[in-house]
Amino acid sequence: MTTSQPAAKGKRVAIRQDLFTTPLDDLNAVHLKGTKCNDCGEVFMGHVISCAHCGSESMKGIVFNDQGTLYTYSVIQYVPPGDYKGPKDPFIPFVEGLVELPDGIRIVAPVLDCDPKNARINMPLKLKVYDFFKDEEGNDVVAFCYVPA
Numbered sequence: 001m002t003t004s005q006p007a008a009k010g011k012r013v014a015i016r017q018d019l020f021t022t023p024l025d026d027l028n029a030v031h032l033k034g035t036k037c038n039d040c041g042e043v044f045m046g047h048v049i050s051c052a053h054c055g056s057e058s059m060k061g062i063v064f065n066d067q068g069t070l071y072t073y074s075v076i077q078y079v080p081p082g083d084y085k086g087p088k089d090p091f092i093p094f095v096e097g098l099v100e101l102p103d104g105i106r107i108v109a110p111v112l113d114c115d116p117k118n119a120r121i122n123m124p125l126k127l128k129v130y131d132f133f134k135d136e137e138g139n140d141v142v143a144f145c146y147v148p149a
């Protein structure tokens with residue numbers, strides 16, 4: 001720390017760099033970012049400097065559509081191993097979806113606000129960007145999921 005001011009509380013930080021459009025002030029106005037290959041059209045999440053499909057370095061940044069559909073899914077019944085930040089006690093089973101976006105990519109993401117019994121392949125979904133947990137510095141860590149549209 002090079003400043004004598006107290007650390008700002010409640011600052012928002014993205015769970016992963018280059019994932020979201022900024023600023024993060026109004027989470028309803030935040031979208032997912034991706035990269036598209038100018039040569040073969042392959043689409044990737046976040047910022048990518050070369051295409052894993054064709055090797056091209058001609059890439060452009062894109063903003064993903066907020067709408068998607070549930071391509072397939074599984075229901076997570078037990079606390080995932082590792083550093084799981086969701087509710088643990090009690091753990092709430094949730095839908096982990098493979099969400100198909102019109103941008104030509106499928107994204108693995110939790111589908112929240114959705115009882116697993118009600119999950120259906122092809123159901124319309126929309127992006128939700130939210131404060132997921134507080135880190136050690138008191139920042140709100142921003143994550144994303146999908147919810148029924």
Ligand SMILES: [Zn+2]
Pocket residue numbers: 037038039040041042051052053054055056
């Ligand atoms: Zn390519």
